Amino acid sequence: MREHVQERDRERGQEGDRERHGLLRIGLAEVYNPSMVPTLLPGDQLIVQYGAGVRAGDVVVLRHPFAQDLLIVKRVVERRAGGWWVxxxxxxxxxxxxxxGVVPDELVVARALARLRPPPGAGQRSVAGLVSWAAAAVRPVRSGRGPLGWLAGRSARSARSSSRRLRAR
Structure with a gap:
């Protein structure tokens, strides 16, 4: 039993070293609902960086302020007193x-770096279809131009995202 505790403590120490050096700061998150359409679709995966700095325009994973065991994906609009407007x-x-309302800093879990589109279903198995999917499966998650630019350009950016999505499919 004592050896097991020492081994567990040693593993925790190594994990802490890896976290301090940034080795455990990248992960995956899956999108389940349509709140980020057209940028993200249900079923998309996100490559995220835990503890990364956040600025207006970033797509983030955060804890829902009313149900903190629920993780949600939103875009940061601007900084306000008490946290971020998303x-x-x-x-x-x-x-x-x-x-x-405003989301406190401590509820922001990670910043999205890239989107991974899931592979096509059984109905699309042609070589051309797979090549098209592979070319568009991984895309960086674009940041906005700041809070006012994000709000003013929302419909234009949505149109651009929509056209990219149509080409990717």
Whole structure:
């Protein structure tokens, strides 16, 4: 039993060293709902960086302020007193700061770096279809131009994201 505890403590120490050196700071998150359509679709995976700095325009994973065991994906709109104002890219889904207000810094878990689109289903197995999917499967998650640019350019950027998505499919 004592050897097991010492081994566990040694593993925790090594894990702490890896975290301090940034080796455990990258992970995956899956998108489940349509709040970030057209930028992200349900089923997309995100490559995220834990503990990364956040700025307006970034896509982030955060704990829902009313149910902190629930992780959600939103775009940072701007800095406000007490934290970040966040919103989904889908104007028809209101599960964002319009509903729950400013999100404190400690609830922001990670910043999204890239989107991974899932492989095509059984119906699309042609070589051309797979090559097209492979070329568009991994995309960086674009940051906005700051809070005012993000708000002013939201519909234009949504149109660009939508056209990219259509080409990717």
């Amino acid at each position: 919103a989904g890219d889908n104007p028809y889904v209101h599960n964002d700061s319009r509903e729950f």
